[in-house]
Amino acid sequence: MLSIFDQGPPPPCPAPFNLAAHVMRHARRQPDKVALSVLRPDGAEEWSYARLEQAILGTATGLLQAGLVPGDIVLMRLGNTVEFPIAYLGAIAAGIVPVPTSSQLTEPETARMIADLSPAAILRAPDVACAPHPRQIGIEALNAMHALPPADYALGDPERLAYAVYTSGTSGKPRAVAHAHRAIWARQMMVEGWYGLTPEDRLCHAGAFNWTYTLGTGLMDPWAIGATALIPEPGTDIAALPGLLAAHDATLFAAAPGVFRKMLQGAGKLDLPALRHALCAGEKLPRALHESWTRATGTELYEAFGMSECSTFISSSPAHPARGEALGQPQVGRRIAILGLDGPVPQGQPGTIAVHRGDPGLMLGYLNAPDEAAARMQGDWFLTGDQGAMAIDGQITYLGRDDDMMNAGGYRVSPVEVEAALIRFPGIEQVGAAAVEVKPDTYIxxxxxxxxxxxxxxxxxxxxxxxxARYKQPRAFVHLPALPTGGNGKLLRRALPAYFKAPQP
Known part of the structure; x- marks a missing residue:
């Protein structure tokens, strides 16, 4: 049998459609229910569904009154505050295309994005770095929009552009991944295939408001099903998370592996009486860490695999636990294959994990780089660049990247981008970047x-x-007489970690 998972397509996305309207579809039915709690040691700032939708649709009105029109691109340079998701959904509600970005980006990095996107405006917090742009809408103006009369949702073709997110391109130049409005419809496959999420759940995500993992898993997905999202206030120490989870009756908890690792350091048992299970994504979850969490909490930890171009599409879940070292299985509704040079390989053989071009969650392409998107297609399959093997029951074991992309702290980073920045430093003749293990399962x-x-x-x-940006910065610098190269003189990045010596404790 060939390595193809296909249990039928998901229901088609309805039309006309708007991503933000889908996220807020339960607001009119349950206006007084808490949609968001920003958790603090002494309580929480709560947003009801009615208040949240008013702020979103008021922002939509304000952006249109500011002269923006549907189809305009706006670059988001906002901090880790609730204004981030409100501005994001407000833009989409109006048919404007937001591009959320990490607040850690430097001014030179944003200058390249502005040149790439030619945005109509920048949504800007004063303490977030940004290159000059003639049209900036500040945080005070955005906050004032919350109270404006609500706009109508801009309904239209679910295939039209809704938003874009930047990812590290294999060329070393970050690419803007363009997603359609239908992307939120496709995320419903994650509700059963990963989360086990219900409207009664209180899902806490440990990440920042302005991280796309938080934006999707921590906010939009709970809201789209009518659940409550819990987000710790900015600056919350990871050591405080167990107490917040218990005090606020979190039933689900989502984070990157590094957060789980730090929560467990020096901990015996964690008393989380309301927690049903936890969710992990961002980088590969070590088996030992998974087992440590289960011992400490008595709850399961379900892992998911995905990418900016298609969110998460392989996962374990309460309904389909992972077996052995496997990640889990493709979510029902996905069509996933393991490919070799000539197409799908026999089950059990390694190959490249690929997503069918018909997946409703797959990107529209890379903005201003159509050739790079086309180069990642093999017939009807989008190549992820990750290796895996599919068992007879559809479970997939992850075997690593087939290129030199790095993953440190849950962020994928191109070594070419890091090298391009460092080669300009006086005294450096050649440079190579790689992720290195400084202690078990911890990489820099x-x-x-x-x-x-x-x-x-x-x-x-x-x-x-x-x-x-901070997540792209090397934490160690190693001077060598020569860099390792192959027979053709090309840098062998995979050989670099062997030249690294971690400091002794």
Whole structure:
């Protein structure tokens, strides 16, 4: 049998359609229910469904009154506050195309995005770095929009562009991944296939408002089913999370592996009486960490695999637990294959994980880079660049990347982008970047370079802080007489970690 998972397509997305209207579809039925609680040690800031929808549709009105029109692109440079998802959904409600970005990006990084996108406006918080742009809408103006008369949802073709998110391209140049309004409809396959989410749940996500993992799993998906989202206030220490989960009756908890690891450090048992289970994504979940969580909490931890181009589409869940070392299985409604050079490989054989072009969650393409999107297609299949093997029951075991993309702290980073920033530093002749393991299951980005002499690490750190977002910055710098290369002289990035020596405790 070939490595193809196909149990039939999901229901088609209705038309006309609007992503934000789908997210807020329960607001009129349950206006007084708490949609969002921003958790604090002494309580919570609560937003009802009615208040949340009013703020979203008021923002839609305000953006249109500011002169923006449907189809305009707006770059989001907002911080880790509730204004982020409100502005995001407000833009989409009006038919405007938001591009959410990490607040960690530096001014030079945003300058390249502005040149790439030509946005009509920037939605901007004053403390978030951004290159100059003639039309900026500040946070005070955005907050004032919450009270404006609500706009109508801009309904239309579910295939039209709704939003874009940046991802590290294999070329080293970040690409804007364009998604249709139907992307939120496709996320319903995750509700049963990963979350086990119900309208009665209180789902806490440990991430920031302005992280796309939080935006989807922590906010939009609970709202779309009528549940309550819980988000710790900015600056919450990870050590405080168990107490917040217990105090606010969290029934589901989502985070990246690094958060679970830190929560368990020095902990015996974690008393989380309301918790049904936890959800993990962002990077591969080590089996030992999974087992430690289960022992400490008495609850399961369900893992999901995905990417910016298609969100998560392989996962374990209460209905379909993972077996052994497997990630889980494709969510029902997905069509997933493991491909070799000639198409799907026999079950049990390794190959590239691929998503069928008909998946409603698959991107429209890369903005301004159609050739790069076309290069990732093999017939009707979109190649993820990740290797896996499919068992006879559809469960997929993850076997790693087939390129040099790095994953440190849950963010995928292109080594080419890091290298391009560092090669401009005086005294560096050649440079290579790789993720290195500093302790079991903990990775950082390290930069390996050649030059006449070893350079001051503090100066290098200061330089990358000004030129790369924090999650892209190398935490270690290693001077070498030469970088490892292959027979054709090409840098062997996979050989670099062997040259790294972790500091001794």
């Amino acid at each position: 980005i390290a930069a390996f370079y050649t030059g006449p002499a070893e350079l001051d690490a503090a100066a290098l750190s200061t330089y990358v802080e000004a030129n790369l």
